Amino acid sequence: MKSPTDRLPWPLLLCAAAVMGMALGTRHAQGLFMLPLLGERGWGRETFALAQGLQTLVWGALQPLTGWLADRYGAARVIATGCVVYAAGLLLEATATSPAHLALGAGLLTGLGLTATTFATIYSALSRAVEPAQRGAALGWAGGLAGFFQFLLVPLAHSGIAAWGWSAALQALAAMALGCALAGMQVRDRPGEAATLDQSLGALLRTALTQRDFWLLNAGFMACGFQLAFLGVHLPAYLRDAGLGPQAGVHAMALIALANAIGIYYAGRLGERYRRSHLLSALYALRSLAMLLFISLPLSLSTLYVFAWVMGLTWLGTVPLTSGVLAQLFGVRYLGTMFGLVFLGHQLGGFLGAWLGGRLFDVSGSYTAMWAIAIGLGVVSSLLHLPIRDRTVGLGAQPA
Structure with a gap:
């Protein structure tokens, strides 16, 4: 008898992982571009941090809408279009001549x-x-493979910056994002077929907004x-x-x-x-x-790598x-929309983390306050997740 892993749709998982690895890997490498970009343009760190914070805010604010479009019409076209838009954004970043x-x-x-x-979409x-x-x-598996692709992009981005300069390296990433649109077209799902009961999105949202667990998940x-x-x-x-070098x-x-x-892999399992x-x-x-x-602890390469x-x-x-947790609470019919709503809280935090880091550094010349805030928020989040009950509350929900 075959195990559930043997029956997984591997071509679908590989295409999904390629797109997500490209998107997250490119974003993960943005910190490598900050100092060379700002050094050439003569802007302060708040300029770059504000752009990254805006990215985070837009990602969160529009995620429920994009999730709903994928839930309603299918993910493949939404993902492929997203790759094209991503490529355009990277190309504009590579050629930016003003903070705007x-x-x-x-x-x-x-x-x-x-x-x-x-x-949310994938x-x-x-x-x-x-x-x-x-x-x-x-x-x-999809998250783990995407994480591996993300890992590969970091040294590739650094090598591109060293060999071609930061602008050309960003343009190469833009070309890769455009190519991933082909993989995105293969991520076909079954929109509208997952629920056993035809619960409207409005009814599900009204249910979610009255649930303590939904708000705890958002805040955490x-x-x-x-x-x-x-x-x-x-x-x-x-x-x-700190003197450790690039x-x-x-x-x-x-x-x-x-x-x-x-x-990611072991968290899913x-x-x-x-x-x-x-x-x-x-x-x-x-x-x-x-x-x-x-x-x-004293900063060293050893402590950094650990x-x-x-x-x-x-x-x-x-x-x-x-x-x-969301699939357990509310089912998978509108999972993209529900995750998008929770992800909005994540991205509000992300906007503050990116922008406030640059702002406080430009004011104080130090990241000390940011480390303290990040640690404190993590402790609060840990406590907020403890009382969340993993059980179905939405009509038509399926076990996760």
Whole structure:
């Protein structure tokens, strides 16, 4: 007898992972572009941080709409269109001659592209495309493979910057994003077929908005966005300021991406065996502890690499677990929309993490306050996830 893993639709998973790996890997490498871009243009760090914060905010604000379009009309066309928009944003970023130009490309357009090429759209499509018993394995494998592709993009982006300059490297990433539109067209799901009862979206939203667990999940996810955006945008610069040099940032971001591939996979699989809300609580607690130890111990390459590895293991492992909690609570018929709503909280936190990091640095010349805020929010998030009850409340919900 074949196992559920043997019956997984591997071509679908590989295409989904390629798109998500491209989108997240390109975003993950943005911190490598900050100092060379700003050095050539003569802008302050707040300029780059504001563009990245705008990207995060657009990603969150428009994610429910993009998720609904994928839920309603199918994911393939939405994902392919998102790849084209993402490519346009990267091209504008590569040729930006003013802060407004940078904000349009690196902020608005790439943020819009991310809504169609990442978690809400792809995970909801996979959740509808496979049987419930395969869902944990499908999300784990897709996320893990995407994380591995993300890991590969970090040294590739650094090598591109060194060989061609930051602008040409961004243009190469834009060409890759455009090519991923072909893979996106293959991520076909079954829109509208997942629910056993025909519950309207309006009724589901009214149910969700009255549920304490929905709001706890929203509030807790905000801390995740804050921490990841702060580290993704500012960690390479923080390390350079500390005297470790540009290679340290590259190696740290690459280690985070590699460990992230492992963390996403095992988070998805562990979610099949243990309560997802408790696993989320543990991840946030571990992440905050890692940050506290990192800034408390003397900074060295050894402490940096251990920190990067631990952070990577917890980096995006929160996503399949959060998606799984939502599937348990509200079913998979409108999972893209529901995840988009929760993801809005994540991205509000991400906007603050990216922009506030640059703002506080320009004012104080230090990231000390940002580390303290990130650690405190992680502790709060860990506590918020403990009382979440993993049980069905939406009509027509299916087990995750």
